[in-house]
Amino acid sequence: MNTAEFIQIRKFIVKLGKMLHKYGTPAFRLEAYLTEVATYLGVHASFISTPTSLTFVIWSDKHEDEYTHAARLQPGDLDMNALSLTDELASSLLAGKLTLADADARLSEIDAMPSLYGKWITGGAFGLSTGAFAMLMGASWPEILWSGLLGLVAYLWTLWSMRSKRVHLMLEPVTAFFAGVLACAISRYLDPGINIPLIVLSSVIVFVPGLALTMGLAELSSRNMVSGTARVMDALMQLFKLYFGAFLGVSVGFSIFGENVYRPAESLPYWATWLSVFLLCIALVAIFRTRLKHLPWAMASAFIAYSATAWSSEYLDQGLGAFVGAFALGVFANAFTRIVNQPSTIVAMHGLIVLVPGSKTYIGLNSFISGQDFVQADHVGQEVFLIFMSLVAGLIFANVVMPTKKAL
Known part of the structure; x- marks a missing residue:
């Protein structure tokens, strides 16, 4: 690998990483995805991602060239359209359908796209x-x-x-x-x-x-x-x-x-209740900027997550019901990745929002400070912690049962 080619590769990786960070990609997914891209492009790399910074270390096979880049960034906002287009671009590059120069230019176009x-x-x-x-x-x-x-x-x-x-x-x-x-x-x-x-x-x-x-x-x-x-x-x-x-x-x-x-x-x-799930998911399509072709998948993820939680809550505690809902959501999102070849995040975010952990936390904070509940919620403080742990555990178990094809 000559120096000019190395420079072109590391410029593309840096731009790709900054864009994925901007679109709200979690650290563990961002680092894993960039590592995959770097490996396909024939360089070695190490990445450190936080909500406000991103560090790149990229080097060639025999360390003829080495590059370090650290950037201070603002926390990203979810943009499922840009995330989907960026993933398609990276896939086309790795499949040999695009040159690095074309991919770099296309990245700039995606970054400038309005909602x-x-x-x-x-x-x-x-x-x-x-x-x-x-x-x-x-x-x-x-x-x-x-x-x-x-x-x-x-x-x-x-x-x-x-x-x-x-x-x-x-x-x-x-x-x-x-x-x-x-x-x-x-x-x-x-x-x-x-x-x-x-x-x-x-x-x-x-x-x-x-x-x-x-x-x-x-x-x-x-x-x-x-x-x-x-x-x-x-x-x-x-x-x-x-x-x-x-x-x-x-x-x-x-x-x-x-x-x-x-x-x-x-x-x-x-x-x-079911009408509210439908309307909430429709609204999230615009708020998350989800592409219309992914709308049926997003709707299905919301109903699968909510129905699995509601059904299991009849037999388990509400917090454990969230585990079943997150597990079903994770399996569905990973199946979406295998079928459509798009990041599972695109549909998983819709289902996670419907599981409403944030409102439980807000209600718990209100109960802790004022001693008053404005909705019927017994033992809400315990439920908040259990719901969050159940959501994370459900997604982890889903990745074991149905491994995803993509890091995103």
Whole structure:
């Protein structure tokens, strides 16, 4: 391998690694995937990935050339469309269908691509996901409507945060604060007796870091200690900021508009639970920027995860039911990889969100601080830990039973 070829290879690997990090790829998957690519390209490499940094060490077979690159990066956001296209590009390169120069140019095009769905559809997805989550939590029809409207307000704050660095730094607590104040105003003037804490939780559910906590624990279980610890701590800080903003907003709202006396509404019919899973998954397609050709797989993953959990919960504890759901989800996601030749992450994320570990954590934090439960949840603190461990264990067992063909 001559020096010019080595330089071209390591430039491509560095760009590929930064893009996969940007799209929210967990450390253990990112490092394994880059190692596979480097091996196919005929170089040796070692990688260290954390949520805020990425280090590359690349060398040729006999150490004629050696290269080290360290980059300080922002934590990535999930972008299933870009992840899918990047994986297809890497597969074409390794199959000899693309040259390195063509692949490098295509990577730049993918990185510059806007969202598939635009601002209007994504905003509607925010409102739909918050309303669907409220439905999943057993809210009444008016509470579902208010949750959806406040979800649209949360999306407006998200758009503002893209233009303002100060708003971006305070996005979670500010969004939760205004959701709390507006929920109190709705209770005072429009709909007395609503479940304010549940509406506030539903309106900010997109920001609740249940998925990040699960990913962090998965990284810890794979012995990625630095990345896993950093991701877990970052998720916990997000959770604390959300709760403080909601607590402050409700307190200010009560002082301005008066206390709210919650009056439980009539329970929704059983079919509403399955409708909420369907609507939540549809909304996540736009929020995660999933390609339309993967929509049936994403829908199937959500229903498989939820139905397996619901069925097993009749015979096991709820936390262990999450293990069965995660196991079924993992097997399905790995089967998706074998059939479609795409990263399992594309469909696995939809199923994990439906298992709602993040809301359990938020409810547990509310119970710990205030001593009050706003939904029926006995022993929620124990369930939070058991659910997270069950999710990670279920995915690990699924990888043993149905090994994935791809590192992603």
